[in-house]
Amino acid sequence: MSEKVPKKATGQKPAGQKPAGQKPAGEKPAAKKAAPRTPRKAAPRKAAARKTSRSGRKRGPSSADIAGLVVLALTVSLAACNGMKGGGQTETGQAQTAPEGQVTVRFLDVGQGDAVLVRSPEGKTMLIDGGRSMSRMEDHMKTYGIDKIDVMVATHADADHIAGLVAAAEAKPTLFINNGLGGTTKTWERLVAALQAQKTTFRKASNQIVNLGSVKVQVIGPPPGVGDAQNDNSVGVALQFGDFRALMTGDSELKETAAWLEQDRAGIRGPFQAYKSIHHGAANGDNPAWLAVVRPENVVISVGENNYGHPTKTALDLYKQNGIRIYRTDQNGTVTFTGNADGTYTVDAQR
Numbered sequence: 001m002s003e004k005v006p007k008k009a010t011g012q013k014p015a016g017q018k019p020a021g022q023k024p025a026g027e028k029p030a031a032k033k034a035a036p037r038t039p040r041k042a043a044p045r046k047a048a049a050r051k052t053s054r055s056g057r058k059r060g061p062s063s064a065d066i067a068g069l070v071v072l073a074l075t076v077s078l079a080a081c082n083g084m085k086g087g088g089q090t091e092t093g094q095a096q097t098a099p100e101g102q103v104t105v106r107f108l109d110v111g112q113g114d115a116v117l118v119r120s121p122e123g124k125t126m127l128i129d130g131g132r133s134m135s136r137m138e139d140h141m142k143t144y145g146i147d148k149i150d151v152m153v154a155t156h157a158d159a160d161h162i163a164g165l166v167a168a169a170e171a172k173p174t175l176f177i178n179n180g181l182g183g184t185t186k187t188w189e190r191l192v193a194a195l196q197a198q199k200t201t202f203r204k205a206s207n208q209i210v211n212l213g214s215v216k217v218q219v220i221g222p223p224p225g226v227g228d229a230q231n232d233n234s235v236g237v238a239l240q241f242g243d244f245r246a247l248m249t250g251d252s253e254l255k256e257t258a259a260w261l262e263q264d265r266a267g268i269r270g271p272f273q274a275y276k277s278i279h280h281g282a283a284n285g286d287n288p289a290w291l292a293v294v295r296p297e298n299v300v301i302s303v304g305e306n307n308y309g310h311p312t313k314t315a316l317d318l319y320k321q322n323g324i325r326i327y328r329t330d331q332n333g334t335v336t337f338t339g340n341a342d343g344t345y346t347v348d349a350q351r
């Protein structure tokens with residue numbers, strides 16, 4: 001099943017919501033740091049191109065020189081094209097070009113559990129949770145050709161989220177982000193050992209912004225005062241590629257979502273085109289107050305055979321009442337969103 005979903009008319013978006021969501025007050029410093037990177041790099045490159053061409057003329061350019069010049073010339077002309085297209089302004093006043101290409105967000109069918117695979121237009125890869133089965137994750141890694149993971153996130157340390165990450169560690173994750181509460185299980189110990197063997201850098205979720213190529217990843221750390229239960233300490237991940245946005249918050253229960261609402265976190269303010277149902281459609285996950293802020297257009301329930309009654313009628317009714325299109329990995333298999341920077345996207349369900 002494949003369907004094109006047109007971008008919602010901008011008129012439907014309440015005025016004032018969008019700028020606030022894109023430039024959250026509390027997250028300004030990190031955004032500022034990330035934005036000027038491209039312009040800074042571009043300038044020395046141009047200079048290097050001139051230098052190479054001069055020395056090349058004297059001694060006759062080698063084929064490597066010519067290949068280098070072609071690449072540099074392309075880079076410069078692409079930069080010029082982007083400049084002509086214009087785009088938004090960053091807070092430092094530099095022109096920010098609209099990102100090119102597409103981001104894919106795959107809600108992998110891992111049975112009862114969660115695993116979301118994100119790939120940036122530049123081919124950078126992020127895996128958020130890995131499901132409960134190592135062999136199932138190995139199959140997905142083969143299917144989607146994952147031989148390198150740039151960012152791995154464990155939303156929390158429950159087995160239906162981290163067991164598959166042990167297999168995924170084979171893809172040498174550069175960075176591993178978790179909630180800072182180590183698990184007490186053998187599975188958690190295996191994951192830590194596997195990541196240490198790959199010399200992965202460990203980071204606690206602390207509301208940092210991670211750049212996955214041109215995809216901006218806002219990590220939403222568990223709020224203080226929610227106790228030490230794993231579900232309520234789920235790490236949230238909000239990603240943004242131009243106007244296309246997705247939100248995943250693991251198994252956050254009411255206590256955590258209420259605290260995030262209380263904090264008025266910019267990262268949770270919708271709309272989101274892609275959204276993962278909290279806690280596999282449990283009754284203590286998504287709730288009216290939360291969805292009123294998150295405003296998802298589509299929800300994916302990552303669920304398989306289980307004894308918990310997931311997804312619950314409570315959650316399904318809630319999505320229906322809010323006009324949210326529902327996908328379920330137990331019925332649709334892997335569900336893939338392909339997003340463009342202008343906010344348009346397609347949804348492909350395996351079945």
Ligand SMILES: [Zn+2]
Pocket residue numbers: 113114158160161251279280
């Ligand atoms: Zn779970």
